[in-house]
Amino acid sequence: MRGVGPPRVEFLQRYVSLLLFIVLVLGGGLLIGYATLPDAWYASLAKPPFNPPNWVFGPAWTLLYVLISVAGWRTWVREPKGTTMKVWGAQLVLNFAWSPTFFGAKMMGPALVVIVLLLAIILLFIASAWNRDRLSGSLFVPYAAWVAFATLLNASLLWLN
Incomplete structure (x- = not known):
């Protein structure tokens, strides 16, 4: 039964690293989300007619954070120190x-700057990953849309406030 040990260890290492990516991204996102829940200030803001109800954000971000995790993990497995991994970070x-x-x-103005930069970096990740790992690039498409x-x-x- 020579050769059975290392492949199993490699398999476990790969999927333990995936779990770590999910814990980092989903855990970090959930912690930040809970620490900065919308409060009375947000409730008092004038909102556009397309503003979704607050309950939509939790499930949407949970799914997106899993997709972000998988794309990051796949990129890390392929090229842990490459440009695409740096863009993901x-x-x-x-x-x-x-x-x-x-x-x-x-601070809505600075937040707008952050989110515009975020959208640009997401699109850069999609473009960078697309030819190397189309699945990773595809996993970021719903994220880009959101x-x-x-x-x-x-x-x-x-604008409204």
């Missing part, structure tokens, strides 16, 4: 910065 930093800027500091919508929402809130 940059989007995560911007993603995690938006809620504290918008909800925590109540962040484009969130950018419009942030801009609308800034």
Whole structure:
């Protein structure tokens, strides 16, 4: 039975690393989300007619964070120190910065700058990953659509208030 040990260890290492990516991204996103829940300030803002109800954000972000995790993990397995992985890291930093800027500091203008940069970095990740790993690039497409919508929402809130 020679050769059975290492492949099993490699298999476990791969999927333990996936679990770590999910814990980092989903856990980090949930912690930041809970720390910066919409409060009376947000409730008092004039909102555009397309503003979704608050309950939509939790399930949407949970799904998106899983997709972000899988794309990041796949990129890390393929090229842990490559440009695409650095772009993935940059989007995560911007993603995690938006809620504290918008909800925590109540600074809609700077939050709009953060989310515009985030959308640009997401699109850069899709373009960078597309030819190397189309699945990773594809996993970011719903994320790009949601962040484009969130950018419009942030801009609308800034305009209306």
